[in-house]
Amino acid sequence: MARRPLPRILSSGTASLARGRDFARTAADSATDVLHPLLTIGRGLRILAAAGRRRWAATPKDRRGPALFLGAAVVLAVALVPYGPLVALITLMAAAAWQGRDRTPVKTGPSDAETERLGSLYEALVPYFSIPEDPSPLFAHGGNWDEAFSDYAFDAAGRVTRLRIRYPAYFTDGEAVSRARIEALLHAKSGRGREYHFDWDEEGNQLGLRVLAPLPTGIAAQPFVTSPGETVLGFTDAGGVQRTLPVIEGDEPRDVPPVIWRTGPRSTEPHLLAVGQPGGGTSTLLRSIALQALRHGGEVMIVEGGGSGEYVCLAGREGVLAVECGPTGALATLEWAAHETERRLIATHRAREAGRPAPEDAKRPLWILLDRPSVLAHLAAADGRPDPLAQLQVPLRHGRAAHITVVVAEQFDHLELLHDAVWQHTRARIVLGPATLQQITDVLGLPPHTTPPAQPPPGRGYARLGTGPVHRLQVPATPDPYDDGTHPGHRQAVLELLPERQAQPGGGGPGNATASRPLQPPAQAQGPSIDAAQTPEVPAEAP
Numbered sequence: 001m002a003r004r005p006l007p008r009i010l011s012s013g014t015a016s017l018a019r020g021r022d023f024a025r026t027a028a029d030s031a032t033d034v035l036h037p038l039l040t041i042g043r044g045l046r047i048l049a050a051a052g053r054r055r056w057a058a059t060p061k062d063r064r065g066p067a068l069f070l071g072a073a074v075v076l077a078v079a080l081v082p083y084g085p086l087v088a089l090i091t092l093m094a095a096a097a098w099q100g101r102d103r104t105p106v107k108t109g110p111s112d113a114e115t116e117r118l119g120s121l122y123e124a125l126v127p128y129f130s131i132p133e134d135p136s137p138l139f140a141h142g143g144n145w146d147e148a149f150s151d152y153a154f155d156a157a158g159r160v161t162r163l164r165i166r167y168p169a170y171f172t173d174g175e176a177v178s179r180a181r182i183e184a185l186l187h188a189k190s191g192r193g194r195e196y197h198f199d200w201d202e203e204g205n206q207l208g209l210r211v212l213a214p215l216p217t218g219i220a221a222q223p224f225v226t227s228p229g230e231t232v233l234g235f236t237d238a239g240g241v242q243r244t245l246p247v248i249e250g251d252e253p254r255d256v257p258p259v260i261w262r263t264g265p266r267s268t269e270p271h272l273l274a275v276g277q278p279g280g281g282t283s284t285l286l287r288s289i290a291l292q293a294l295r296h297g298g299e300v301m302i303v304e305g306g307g308s309g310e311y312v313c314l315a316g317r318e319g320v321l322a323v324e325c326g327p328t329g330a331l332a333t334l335e336w337a338a339h340e341t342e343r344r345l346i347a348t349h350r351a352r353e354a355g356r357p358a359p360e361d362a363k364r365p366l367w368i369l370l371d372r373p374s375v376l377a378h379l380a381a382a383d384g385r386p387d388p389l390a391q392l393q394v395p396l397r398h399g400r401a402a403h404i405t406v407v408v409a410e411q412f413d414h415l416e417l418l419h420d421a422v423w424q425h426t427r428a429r430i431v432l433g434p435a436t437l438q439q440i441t442d443v444l445g446l447p448p449h450t451t452p453p454a455q456p457p458p459g460r461g462y463a464r465l466g467t468g469p470v471h472r473l474q475v476p477a478t479p480d481p482y483d484d485g486t487h488p489g490h491r492q493a494v495l496e497l498l499p500e501r502q503a504q505p506g507g508g509g510p511g512n513a514t515a516s517r518p519l520q521p522p523a524q525a526q527g528p529s530i531d532a533a534q535t536p537e538v539p540a541e542a543p
Contacts, residue, residue, distance in 0.1 A: 037097070039100075040096075040097055040100040040101060040102075041093055041096045041097050041100060042096075042100070043096075043099075043100035044095065044096030044097055044098065044099035044100025044101075045096045045100070046100075047096075047099040047100060048092075048095065048096060048099055110152065110154070111158075113158050114152075114154050114158060117154075117158065117159075117160065118145050118149055118152065118160075119145055120189070121145075121149075121160070121163075121186075121189050121190070122139065122143070122145035122148060122149065123141065124185060124189050125139055125148075125165070125167075125182070125185065126139045126140060126141055126143075128171075128178075128181060128182060128185070129148075129167045129168055129171055130168070131170065134168065134170075137168070138166065138167070138168050139167075139168070147166070148165060148166050148167070149163060149164070149165060149166075150164045150166070151163065151164040151208075152164075155211075159190060159191040159194075160190045160191070160209070160211075161210065161211045162209065162210045162211070163190075163208075163209045163210075164206055164207070164208050164209075165206065165207045165208075165209070166205060166206050167205055167206070167207060168205065169205050171205070173200055173202050173205075173207075174202065176447060179198075179200060180437065180447065182207070183196075183198050183451065186198070186209055187451045190209070192454070193454060194211050194212075194451075195211070195212040195214070195450050195451055195452075195453055195472075196209055196210070196211060196212065196450060196451045197209070197210050197211075197212050197237075197449055197450050198449050198450070199449070212237065212450060212472070215235060215236070215237075215460065215472060215473075215474035216235060216249055216256060216474060217457050217459070217460075217474060217477070218249045218250055218477070219235060219247050219248075219249050219256065219474075219476050219477065220248075220476060220477045220478070220487075220489065220490045220493040220494075221287075221288055221291055221476050221477065221478040221490070221493050221494050221497055222247060222248060222476070222493060222497070223295060223497070224245055224247070224258070224292065225245055225246060226245075226260070226292070228296040228297070228365075229262055229263055229264040229267075229296075229365075230260050230261070230262055231260070231261045231262075231263065231289055231292050231293070232245070232258045232259070232260060232261075232288075232292065232476070233258075233259045233260070233261050233285070233288075233289075233430065233463055233473060233475065234258070234259050234285075234459065234463065234473040234474050234475040234476065235256045235257060235258055235259065235473070235474050235476075236257055236258070236259050236463075236471040236472050236473055236474075237257065237471070237472055238257050240257065240469070240471045240472070241257045241258065241259065241260075241471070243257065243258065243260065244256060244257050244258070245257075245258045250489075259463050259465075259471050259473055261428055261465060263365070263405045264365070264400075264403065265400055265401060265403065267400060268427065268466050269427040269428040269465050269466045270399055270400035270405060270406075270425075270427075271396055271399065271405060271406040271407070271408075271425050271426045271427070271428065272289075272405075272406075272407045272408070272426055272428040272429070272430065273407075273408050273409075273410070273422060273423075273426035273428070273429050273430070273443075274286070274407070274408070274409040274410075274429075274430040274431075274432060275409075275410055275411070275412060275415065275429075275430070275431050275432070275443050276409075276411065276412070276430075276431065276432035276433040276435075276461065277411065277412060277432075277433035277434055277435070278411065278433075279433065279458060280432040280433020280434070280456075280458065280459075280461065281432045281433060281458045281459035281460070281461070281475050282371065282409035282410075282411075282432055282433075283310045283311075283371060283409070283480075284458065284459050284475050284476075284477070284478045284479065285409065285430065285432065285459070285475045285478075286302075286311075286369050286371055286407060286409055287310070287311065287314075287478040287479075287480070287494070288475060288476050288478040289367070289369065289407055290302065290311075290314060290320075290367065290369060291478065291494070291497045291498070293319075293365065293367045293405075294317070294318075294319045294320070294499050295497070296365070297319075297364070297365070298319065298364070298365035298366065298367055299319050299320075299321055299364060299365070299366050299367065300314070300319060300320050300321065300366075300367045300369060301320075301321045301322050301324075301333055301337065301366070301367065301368050301369065302314060302320070302322070302323045302324070302369045302370075302371070303324045303330045303333055303334065303368070303369070303370045303371070303373060303376070303388070304323070304324070304325050304371045304372070305325075305330075305370070305371060305372035305373050305374065305375035305376040306371060306372045306375060307325050307326075307375075309325075309480075310371065310480055311323050311371070312482065313480060313481050313482055313494070313495075313498060314498070316501050316502060317498060317499040317500070317501060317502065318499040318500050318501070318502050319499055320499075321366075326376075326379075327376045327379045327380040327383065327385060327388060328385070330373070330376045330388040331380065331385065331386060331388040331391070334368075334388050334389075334391035334392060335391050337366075337368055337391065337392075337394075337395050337404070338391045338392075338393075338394040338395060340366070340402075340404075341394050341395045341398050341399060341402045341404055342394065342398075343362075344361075344362040344402035344403065344404070345398055345401060345402055347359050347361075347362045348362050348401070348402070362402070362403070363403055364403065365403050365404075365405065366402075366403060366404045366405070367404075367405050367407065368392075368395055368404065368405070368406045368407070369407045369409075370392075370406070370407070370408045370409065371409045372409065372410060372411065372414070373388065373389055373408065373410070373418075374389075374410060374414035374417035374418065375414075376388050376389075377389050377417055378417070389418070389419050389422070390419070392406065392408075392419065392421060392422065393419070393421045396421050396422065396424075396425040396426075397421070397425060406425075406426070408422055408426060412435070412439060415443075427465075427466045428463075428464075428465045428466065429443055429444050429445070429463070429464050430461060430462070430463045430464075430473065431443050431444060431461045431462050431463075432459060432460065432461035432473075432475065433456060433458075433460070433461060434452075434455075434456060435452060435461070436452075437452065440452065440462055440470075444462060444464040444470055445464065446464065446469075446470050447470070448462050448470040448472070449469075449470065450472060457474075459474055459475030459476075459477065460473070460474050460475075461473050461475075477490040477493075478490070478494055479491055479494065480494075481494040481495045481498070
């Protein structure tokens with residue numbers, strides 16, 4: 001049996017070095033806090049000494065003798081007075097502390113350029129936040145922006161990075177259209193090319209605006225610290241979730257907030273729909289989900305409508321039941337999945353009637369991943385065959401009780417070809433890639449509280465689980481490991497997560513992609529399989 005390489009965090013001393021740097025930085029900060037009074041007094045003594053040297057150098061030579069005599073007399077008098085040396089020392093320390101204090105000028109208001117920018121932003125909001133019937137309008141042409149704007153901050157280029165706006169109570173902040181107009185205006189006036197978060201406080205009639213930092217794009221697929229039934233869809237902002245996960249980004253360990261999708265019989269969002277543009281990252285998302293499902297002992301069935309071979313790396317692996325790319329194989333696979341759902345329900349029901357726990361083969365998680373199934377539906381209709389998507393109704397309706405999860409990835413141009421059952425039962429939704437606010441709202445049911453980026457990286461988008469809030473999302477980099485055009489480190493990370501290849505019956509080589517171990521469906525159902533001749537030759541992965 002080939003030995004798997006140790007995780008990168010154990011094979012290198014990166015974690016130890018990081019902990020050492022953190023300890024040294026903490027010790028230095030603590031020492032600085034403790035020694036801050038001494039540092040201030042020392043800086044003041046240097047300032048006083050420098051002032052004394054300058055004063056002595058400016059004293060004429062004929063007056064230096066009397067000055068020395070006067071200084072000596074003062075020192076002698078202080079020494080003879082009771083408690084004189086102590087009082088002199090205290091006075092000297094106080095003078096040194098006063099001279100050594102931090103004299104950094106405190107910024108009390110915006111600069112002229114910042115004031116002009118706030119004024120123009122105030123004038124742009126006047127038509128939206130004022131009505132002629134208001135006797136004392138908060139927003140008026142030529143008015144004072146100090147009463148409406150607070151908690152503002154700017155970057156080095158003078159653009160707004162944080163702002164709190166107070167608006168009149170009669171503004172219709174409960175209407176999505178009115179809020180969208182304000183958000184679009186603020187986005188245009190504050191500077192394009194950045195992502196903004198809008199926090200509407202309807203009770204206090206205030207709107208908060210802040211610039212969001214870009215989400216990390218260098219986190220590759222890796223064994224995430226999650227329990228069975230939890231799937232990491234991607235990573236989001238720190239304020240959106242109450243949990244962090246330790247990950248490795250490049251060679252540095254860090255904690256990032258994840259978007260966790262919980263599946264299983266107790267899940268309220270048992271199935272997922274991912275929508276995007278070509279190159280948006282839906283295939284990357286499906287590969288990431290498949291690797292996490294296999295790691296937790298689940299079984300995976302993949303139906304690929306694009307026919308691009310994005311999932312050939314999973315063919316013939318332990319736990320992968322089938323990888324289908326044609327309408328015939330897809331129809332057989334989904335028919336088997338429907339019968340398997342019924343078989344699991346019957347087996348569970350009979351076990352409960354007999355007072356026994358459900359059989360293990362009925363509780364093993366089964367994942368059905370479909371990438372662009374509308375293409376297969378179109379090919380089947382052109383060939384006069386039944387629509388494969390019609391077989392999804394049974395797993396979608398009863399999959400939660402049968403430990404079956406369905407994930408559908410489709411493009412915006414073919415959403416109308418999806419069945420109503422897909423829209424009804426996929427309560428977890430994801431939008432990836434470039435999309436307008438209207439497209440995001442149509443899929444997720446709510447508009448995001450952030451402005452979408454103009455050129456999002458692959459795997460960047462939004463996620464909403466059931467009736468929860470809309471989160472920004474960055475999918476872990478999970479490219480096709482056989483694609484030479486992707487990052488070598490990310491491809492190697494995927495190869496390390498792939499399960500071992502299973503022994504093929506009849507001496508099948510690695511180019512064969514057959515169902516690994518289909519569960520026993522009812523007698524009339526046959527397990528899915530892939531003909532070896534239909535699967536392209538798969539190059540051997542790196543050791």
